[in-house]
Amino acid sequence: MKPANPPSSGTLLRSAMLSVGFFCLVGAGAALAADVIATQAQTKRFPARQVFTFLFLMLGPIKIIGPFAMVTKGADAVLTRRIALWATLFSSLALLVAAFLGEGILSSYGIPLPVLSLAAGLILFLVALTNILQQFHPPAHHDDDGQPVAMPTLKTALTPLAFPAIVTPYGIAALVVFLALSPDIRSRLLIGAVMLAIMLVNLFFMLMTRLMLPVLSVLMPILGAVLGIVQVALGLQIINNSLRALGLP
Template sequence: MNDLSFVMIIFFVTLGPIKVIPAFAQLTSEIAEGDRRALAIKASLLATAVGLLILFLGNKLRANWQIGSADLLMTGGVLLLIGALDAIKNAQQRPDTQAPPQSTRGLALSPVTFPIIITPYGIVALLLFAAVAENAQTFLVGVFGIFLGMMVADCLAMIFARQLLGFIRIGTLMAFGWLVAVLQAALAIHAIMSGLQQYGVIPGAS
């Protein structure tokens, strides 16, 4: 859990651009290019601010409520599994035919920041790594840097979503999305098992 490569994988699955591209492209399909770019930047800045609040203020609240890393592992595992199963289920259904909005008004906070960029399991991941870091400032700085990098990637993915979907076939993106969903389900089981090990319900690996 205190490995930055593991942090990158979790953030990529929970906060990364793969899920952002199709959702943002569909949402803004009737919006002008300039407005869409401004929306992407504004939402990315909002998401970054929210993430920083979760990392620092949210972690203090977690500590005050005496919520440990095992609790967050179990919670995150359940949410990751729900999200993965939902992604797999939605991938087999027809896309939403509801008419997309023609203006960016009111879209930056919801639904772009929440839940397109910042997902519920992304919030748990931020809290979990902040809890694991505790007084390890180097690790916390690494988590902070990876989170910022993911927000930059999300911003660029939204700005160039139309171009990316024109270059990448939708079938390829869907297949990669299914792969990410399966990996997310596997990470969910790993998180739940790790939480159970910390609780002492099952023995840890030797």
Template sequence: MDILGIAVLIFLVTDPFGNIAIFLAALKGVAPERRLKVALRELLFALVLLLLFLTFGEKILSALGLSREAIAIAGGIILFIIALRLIFPTPQGVLGDLPDGEPMLVPLATPAVAGPSALAVLMTLRNTHQGHLWELYLAVLLAWAGTALILLQAAFLQRFLGPRGLIAIERLTGMLLIMLSIDMLLDNLQSVLHIAP
């Protein structure tokens, strides 16, 4: 996968369109003049978490003694589950009830943007990417910039797209993630079973 492909994958997993409602709900209790600052702060926290996990995630996996194929297959399964949740959401939403007041780190930075799924995908990419490490860092920055651009315009996008438009985009994201996860699973199962593509 090239840098753009990796960035798109990370962007899809961070699910900015699905997080619009979460951002709006979490910022509802914040003073209107502070909402943009708080949202930007939370997005910067999320970026730091993503970069830290990309940097140190490999050490965690090495300490656990996990193989490259096992990590990639697990990443594919996690992507598949995320995609199913996007296509068939639960009534309580992704994060359940949100606390009142100004959010700090939780629930916007994590688990909304830098959630377990995004961190698992970064671990998988770090162990399976054949290119230079800077390519992964650049892909994370590109994906985060796209996510931040959408979430900082959350109120406008909600008015423009409406609830049905947001749901449609989230379902489409889920379909794309299912295709990516199946491709990831097939590639790594072929590697484990020594089957030529």
């Protein structure tokens, strides 16, 4: 029997290029979804494409690969899988709690939906702008003094992976707004199905990080710069739409 051949560099490259292409399409479509998320009193069913596009950008795997690779450095395959599974579980539970509590908090404090979307746009804009500006800072020099790297534990699945890498404040705000604007149970079930799909995609990419990392380590800086600009523009678009919804020029 022949031993199983490891994946070729061509296979890795094709996988990475497909991921990059998909992410860029998602980023391009997110500007269209911004018009939906920042508009109040839209009592209609949102198309699944718009819901998926927006929530994928906010809560999807684009921002997870780098942090996951760093926190699982030095971990064996079994521990890496457990961290990925627990991070997915923690994230799903957090979003479930946010879905139940969010609309009640909006009603209790009388927060209009445009104000919530404005807050989400400001957070997204500031986070994306910070990430872009960090690229111009000189790399920090770390003096390890030959000390061994600390082994990761399951606690890293909760923080920093589940919070704030996967479950972001602006992602929770987007989820709450979509649920608040959902007119019936069918629309809410659609949003729940979309969130489940995104969490499964996150799990897949975390499990495949080590396989794709050799190629993505070259492509991620380029991809990060492109998506960073998209996120800055998306944040400004949400802010602009929210201000218009509040009746401000």
